[in-house]
Amino acid sequence: xxxxxxxxxxxxxxxxxxxxxxxxxxxxxxxxxxxxxxxxxxxxxxxxxxxxxxxxxxxxxxxxxxxxxxxxxxxxxxxxxxxxxxxxxxxxxxxxxxxxxxxxxxxxxxxxxxxxxxxxxxxxxxxxxxxxxxxxxxxxxxxxxxxxxxxxxxxxxxxxxxxxxxxxxxxxxxxxxxxxxxxxxxxxxxxxxxxxxxxxxxxxxxxxxxxxxxxxxxxxxxxxxxxxxxxxxxxxxxxxxxxxxxxxxxxxxxxxxxxxxxxxxxxxxxxxxxxxxxxxxxxxxxxxxxxxxxxxxxxx
Amino acid sequence: xxxxxxxxxxxxxxxxxxxxxxxxxxxxxxxxxxxxxxxxxxxxxxxxxxxxxxxxxxxxxxxxxxxxxxxxxxxxxxxxxxxxxxxxxxxxxxxxxxxxxxxxxxxxxxxxxxxxxxxxxxxxxxxxxxxxxxxxxxxxxxxxxxxxxxxxxxxxxxxxxxxxxxxxxxxxxxxxxxxxxxxxxxxxxxxxxxxxxxxxxxxxxxxxxxxxxxxxxxxxxxxxxxxxxxxxxxxxxxxxxxxxxxxxxxxxxxxxxxxxxxxxxxxxxxxxxxxxxxxxxxxxxxxxxxxxxxxxxxxxxxxxxxxxxxxxxxxxxxxxxxxxxxxxxxxxxxxxxxxxxxxxxxxxxxxxxxxxxxxxxxxxxxxxxxxxxxxxxxxxxxxxxxxxxxxxxxxxxxxxxx
Numbered sequence: 035x036x037x038x039x040x041x042x043x044x045x046x047x048x049x050x051x052x053x054x055x056x057x058x059x060x061x062x063x064x065x066x067x068x069x070x071x072x073x074x075x076x077x078x079x080x081x082x083x084x085x086x087x088x089x090x091x092x093x094x095x096x097x098x099x100x101x102x103x104x105x106x107x108x109x110x111x112x113x114x115x116x117x118x119x120x121x122x123x124x125x126x127x128x129x130x131x132x133x134x135x136x137x138x139x140x141x142x143x144x145x146x147x148x149x150x151x152x153x154x155x156x157x158x159x160x161x162x163x164x165x166x167x168x169x170x171x172x173x174x175x176x177x178x179x180x181x182x183x184x185x186x187x188x189x190x191x192x193x194x195x196x197x198x199x200x201x202x203x204x205x206x207x208x209x210x211x212x213x214x215x216x217x218x219x220x221x222x223x224x225x226x227x228x229x230x231x232x233x234x235x236x237x238x239x240x241x242x243x244x245x246x247x248x249x250x251x252x253x254x255x256x257x258x259x260x261x262x263x264x265x266x267x268x269x270x271x272x273x274x275x276x277x278x279x280x281x282x283x284x285x286x287x288x289x290x291x292x293x294x295x296x297x298x299x300x301x302x303x304x305x306x307x308x309x310x311x312x313x314x315x316x317x318x319x320x321x322x323x324x325x326x327x328x329x330x331x332x333x334x
Numbered sequence: 335x336x337x338x339x340x341x342x343x344x345x346x347x348x349x350x351x352x353x354x355x356x357x358x359x360x361x362x363x364x365x366x367x368x369x370x371x372x373x374x375x376x377x378x379x380x381x382x383x384x385x386x387x388x389x390x391x392x393x394x395x396x397x398x399x400x401x402x403x404x405x406x407x408x409x410x411x412x413x414x415x416x417x418x419x420x421x422x423x424x425x426x427x428x429x430x431x432x433x434x435x436x437x438x439x440x441x442x443x444x445x446x447x448x449x450x451x452x453x454x455x456x457x458x459x460x461x462x463x464x465x466x467x468x469x470x471x472x473x474x475x476x477x478x479x480x481x482x483x484x485x486x487x488x489x490x491x492x493x494x495x496x497x498x499x500x501x502x503x504x505x506x507x508x509x510x511x512x513x514x515x516x517x518x519x520x521x522x523x524x525x526x527x528x529x530x531x532x533x534x535x536x537x538x539x540x541x542x543x544x545x546x547x548x549x550x551x552x553x554x555x556x557x558x559x560x561x562x563x564x565x566x567x568x569x570x571x572x573x574x575x576x577x578x579x580x581x582x583x584x585x586x587x588x589x590x591x592x593x594x595x596x597x598x599x600x601x602x603x604x605x606x607x608x609x610x611x612x613x614x615x616x617x618x619x620x621x622x623x624x625x626x627x628x629x630x631x632x633x634x635x636x637x638x639x640x641x642x643x644x645x646x647x648x649x650x651x652x653x654x655x656x657x658x659x660x661x662x663x664x665x666x667x668x669x670x671x672x673x674x675x676x677x678x679x680x681x682x683x684x685x686x687x688x689x690x691x692x693x694x695x696x697x698x699x700x701x702x703x704x705x706x707x708x709x710x711x712x713x714x715x716x717x718x719x720x721x722x723x724x725x726x727x728x729x730x731x732x733x734x735x736x
């Protein structure tokens with residue numbers, strides 16, 4: 035599928051894959067596609083950053099390549115590695131076969147055959163229907179050294195393998211980087227990207243998301259769920275629930291055949307919404323009920 | 335300029351002026367960004383003021399905190415020049431006037447000054463951290479001083495600073511998930527293979543083991559009035575530590591300010607000058623519970639990874655002791671590997687844990703130490719070592735005082 039040609043088309047494209055994006059996000063996604071610049075998304079956990087990459091890949095019909103970052107991620111796990119066991123075996127076989135032509139053996143050992151492609155290298159190769167979508171998820175979990183390495187990959191879209199030469203992407207992949215902001219990402223990397231802070235959606239958009247993703251949920255329940263989640267985000271919590279939690283909660287409630295919220299139901303299922311014991315404790319003992327009453331009285 | 339007929343020819347100029355205004359307001363925008371912005375605006379084929387806003391935002395803003403400054407600058411700049419309306423009028427019949435703004439007041443003063451620098455008012459400095467904490471300021475009487483460290487200086491202080499810079503942290507490394515070549519450990523297939531191929535013949539095994547790294551240090555430094563004599567030298571101490579390992583530094587009195595970036599400046603005087611400009615509440619009153627709350631809520635999960643050691647530098651003289659203080663201390667302790675309380679009051683021989691704030695905080699710390707002298711600082715450095723014997727148990731102070 036071709037890239038969208040306007041902000042409106044981008045918004046339509048995202049919504050066709052079930053992602054309800056506001057104007058700001060659509061604009062920055064469109065620009066990223068148009069200007070072929072990586073898109074750097076920051077925001078709290080569970081606001082739908084990763085989802086954007088998935089939806090883009092799905093709606094554009096491109097393969098999605100995901101690089102999940104973690105502390106200790108290195109080039110061997112992110113770009114490529116040689117298949118040592120296979121190479122070792124080849125050497126042994128060659129030796130067993132008698133005289134060894136070292137040069138030939140070496141050029142064979144360091145050929146594509148023994149190359150294990152990791153996500154970044156995969157992303158440089160053209161996929162069906164165009165360049166793939168490369169998702170570099172939770173970049174804040176890696177260390178600075180890897181960030182510096184990424185800088186190089188993202189500006190040139192090429193990787194040098196000493197034994198094979200340089201691999202260059204014929205068409206740069208569509209890159210989405212996400213960060214939960216557990217630490218600051220270096221400005222040098224951000225400078226190469228378009229930046230967007232993904233916020234919690236407002237009530238209207240969250241309801242729209244719920245309707246899109248859970249069409250079988252009763253309308254009254256959806257409204258109450260959204261109203262309650264919006265209210266609970268304003269509370270002084272250690273970790274406010276994200277959109278992912280809203281969806282989980284609504285799914286759980288639908289599974290429980292609920293048609294409307296009541297205090298017992300809310301308290302029993304709080305664990306789906308809140309992930310810290312402190313937060314759950316703060317909501318129990320009347321606070322949840324008070325919030326629920328507010329939501330109900332406001333017609334949510 | 336504003337009277338000139340608006341056209342796309344004017345667009346690059348205007349974006350350049352706008353970028354300059356943003357820069358003056360404290361949003362770092364480089365010349366390359368201006369080119370990018372012009373390109374982006376042309377690529378986006380603007381249909382509305384909102385699109386124009388978000389297009390510029392996508393290119394010129396790289397930190398969430400700058401959004402509010404951007405919003406204010408955008409509102410003032412493009413309103414005054416009356417330009418977008420003209421531009422949009424050329425492109426579309428409707429010009430909806432709804433620039434989305436997160437916080438209508440945040441950064442307004444600073445941006446206004448950036449746009450009209452002639453005003454002679456003393457400049458109140460609003461930093462990005464303030465945007466989040468400005469609503470939390472405690473009272474009218476809060477002392478908002480851009481305190482100059484240099485004025486607190488004396489000969490001994492200069493001497494002490496040199497000694498502080500020479501303090502060395504012990505080797506208290508913890509294991510990471512990365513591997514490094516080691517003479518023994520697990521077999522390293524890659525290097526084994528490389529060696530074997532190079533030498534030919536028998537397999538030459540290489541080994542690797544987890545790499546070790548010292549845990550980060552997170553310092554929470556009380557800069558309220560009662561701590562003034564010590565906080566400056568303590569910041570020098572932090573600056574010296576910052577050169578040796580990853581240190582996240584925060585100062586608090588009535589607000590909480592992250593000064594990590596400022597302290598990474600190589601020159602200590604410049605670093606401290608920047609830090610003092612950044613924190614607005616020097617020598618104000620203290621609200622320890624609130625500062626800890628802000629830290630726990632906004633920063634702990636970001637900076638306490640990797641087994642961080644927290645240095646809490648305060649005298650613990652909280653005006654009103656609430657259950658929140660206990661709660662926040664407990665939360666802090668459970669989020670870090672080790673919580674060390676550095677209290678200058680311990681310099682007094684007859685110190686006794688009588689103050690209610692101190693009594694509330696003591697049960698939650700792993701270590702309770704003085705920090706008033708160079709030797710106390712050197713002791714602290716040694717005590718951070720992984721296998722050092724712990725000093726007196728903090729709770730023993732409570733028994734003594736009761």
